[in-house]
Amino acid sequence: MLGNMQKTDKKPDFFIDITGEVCPLTFVKTKLLLERAHAGQTVLVRLKGTEPLANVPRAVRDHGHLVLELAPEDPAREGPDAVHRLLIRKT
Secondary structure, rough: OOOOOOOOOOOOOOOOOOOOOOOOOHHHHHHHHHHEEEEEEEEEEEEEOHHHHHHHHHHHHHOOEEEEEEEOOOOOOOOOOOEEEEEOOOO
């Protein structure tokens, strides 16, 4: 699920928490935030759930953006019910 990603310690330019949303709103809200960003800026997305974990990173890549990181917030809690952090660089 994580694939090739580049880790960065820089503070993200934008942030959204979609942990309470369901598909397709998870990607719709992420896409709207990405539209506000400029090329090269980063967006941090908090998400959880099987569908968002599979669909949001895939859709982000399909739209040509770079997934820098996808990891659980708490390394001791993994799986779809754990909150994950998705870091994206807009291209």
